[in-house]
Amino acid sequence: MHFYSLVTVALTIFAVTLLLQSRFGVGAPPNFVLLFADDLGFGDLGIYGHPSSMTPNLDHLAANGLRFTDFYCTSPVCSPSRAALLTGRFQTRSGVYPGVFYPGSRGGLPLNETTIAEVLKPLGYATAVVGKWHLGLGVNGTYLPIHQGFDHYVGVPYSHDQGPCANLTCFPPDVKCFGTCDLGVVTVPLMFNDTIKQQPVSFPDLEKTYSDFAVQFILTSAKRKQPFFLYYPSHHTHYPQFAGKEATGQSSRGKFGDSLYELDRTVGKIIQALQDGGVHNNTLVLFTADNGPELMRKSRGGNSGLLKCGKGTTYEGGMREPAIAYWPGKIQPGVTHELASTLDILPTFASLGRAKLPQVYLDGFDMRSILFGSGPSKRKAMFYYPDDPNQKYGLFAVRVGKYKAHYYTRGSPHSDTTADPKCSWQSTLQQHDPPLLFDLDTDPSENYNLAASPNPEYKAVLQMIQEVKTRFEETMVFGESQIAKGRDPALEPCCNPQCNPKPICCTC
Known part of the structure; x- marks a missing residue:
């Protein structure tokens, strides 16, 4: 080849390399913020067509990022969906089925499963989860996030309706929780790592606790110039809805709308923290939800939009979710109709962070071709399991x-x-x-x-x-099956473990 041709080829390769480095953050590991709503329907956000939802921050992310129309969770109920999200594997492989974990469940997400946090930590990432875990506690907190790759955990270890709530305040100044929650178990605890800080939790103050911690985690990591992964599995908009004073009464959609608005406010605070920390342009923010709306709650249960049915079913309303990817300067604003899933998040984060994939069978695909507009989705199919999958029936x-x-x-x-x-x-x-x-x-x-x-x-x-x-x-x-291991009341978290009689004495 002629000398000048060689020079031209070399310069072209160099230019392409610089372009890729600029676009994909080569040389500076990106940060990741994963926002995960609870029982949120495909039609619940303003950007997805709801006429009375107040979601200005999420709508802003969608308008300036990539909005998905065909994005799926893996289960129509909480725990299995969360297991698949964090591992990139269907819940049937990890054993997180049938149904969900309870306060006294003996099982949990197996420790030999590899979470997104465990994939990123070897590269020096700081990792934190703020909110609803719902992947088990076990003996002495065996299955809590701090044993699953997370440096920090602030939150409720299971669903906030899995405890008596009839006499608790959900909205200030003293509006009691709507409806009934589980009875005969301990009141809902707030945990820091593996320590109970409050029991029962104060619902009107809960979101402020979460947003304050999330903001501080971002700012601290940015100041240290340490890449980070923040996982924020919100309780909103799961029943019973709750909110603090800054969100209560702000939405024309009632208490459900106030709850959704409070989630949106936290999203706004997180984005502001990214800007204040100088890491806004080096952070991929991904928002989606665990399963469809709980329609049995009527107007307090969410909306599937055009989709059929909701939570608990393998119709579209049970498993197709709103999803938004936001990364200023990297992801171009638009809408994608490509097929994608929560399963695809782990391999995508691993690719962008240049991390090694776990040596197990993964059900997820790298989504970079969708996010950066370079080609079609690698995902060609989506598979629907019910909330109680078994080998006899297989896929629904x-x-x-x-x-x-x-x-x-x-x-x-x-x-x-x-x-x-x-x-x-x-x-x-x-x-x-x-x-x-x-x-x-x-x-x-x-x-x-x-x-x-x-x-x-x-x-x-x-x-x-x-x-x-x-x-x-x-x-x-x-x-x-981890859930088939059953329950033991002695495993229910109690801030005063030697007290009597339980569970009513578990208060602090």
């Missing part, structure tokens, strides 16, 4: 491209009260042979079964989906 549904096939359908108590009878708990398990088939691009509400059409094209689509399903299920090895 499979999506490939724009088509979704339902092999089994079932309603859920979580999605009661809607006009659609398919969502109700009275809609019992039904097998479909041939499977129901829907085109989610033209029919996101899953109303029109294409399998009933005489068009031979749809038979070919069903055959293709069946092949994808078969290949996936051949890889699936169900882990030992």
Whole structure:
């Protein structure tokens, strides 16, 4: 090759390298903020079409970042969805099924599973989780975040309705919690690492505790010039809703709206902390939610928008979630219809942070091609397990491209009260042979079964989906169920462990 040609090639490679370094942060490890809402529906944010939600900060992230229309969690209930988010593996592999963990659960997210925090820590990342854990406590706090790769933990170790709440204040000055929560267990504790700081927790003050800690964590890490990973699994907008004085009465959507507005305020404080710390342009912020809305709560339970049903079901409303990726100067504003999932977060963070992937079977894919507009999603299919998966039934549904096939359908108590009878708990398990088939691009509400059409094209689509399903299920090895290990009241967290009688004496 001619000398000048060699020089041209070398300069081109150099220029491309500089471009990639500039775009992907090579030489300066990026920070990661993962915002995870609770029981939030696809139609709950203002940017996703709700007419009365006040979500200015999330709407700002979406307007200046990338908004997903086809983003999925892995389970229609809390604990399994959170396990998949943090490990990049379906909950069936880790054993976080069926259902969710309770205060006295013996099991938890197995310690041999690798979380996002454990992937990033060897590279010097500071790691913190602020909010709802819900992946188990165990004996002596075995399964708490500080044993799963997180340096710091401030939060409630399970769902905040898993304790008596009838006499607790949810909104200032003294508005009691709406409805009833679990009875016969300890009141909800607030923990710092593995120590109970308050029991029962003060709901009106809880979000301020979280946002103050999150802001300080960001500013401290930035001052030390240490890359960080902040995981903020919010309690909002799970029932019973609560909020502090700065959010109460601010929304025209009632108490649910106030709760959502308080979540949005915390997002605003986190973004401001990134700016104040000088790390705003070197931080990927990703927002999504754990499962669909709890429609049984009516107007206090969230909204699925156009999607069918909600929490507890494998219809779209139970598992398709709002999602936003924000990184000034790196991610161009826009909307993507590419397929993506919470499973894809771990491999994406690992790639951007130049971390090693765990040597296990991962179900996630690197999302950089979507985030930075360089190509289509590596994810070609999404798989739907119910809240109580088992090997006998396997997958309830499979999506490939724009088509979704339902092999089994079932309603859920979580999605009661809607006009659609398919969502109700009275809609019992039904097998479909041939499977129901829907085109989610033209029919996101899953109303029109294409399998009933005489068009031979749809038979070919069903055959293709069946092949994808078969290949996936051949890889699936169900882990030992952690939730089936049962519960022990002695494991319920108590700030005064020697007191009597329990659980009512567990106060501090």
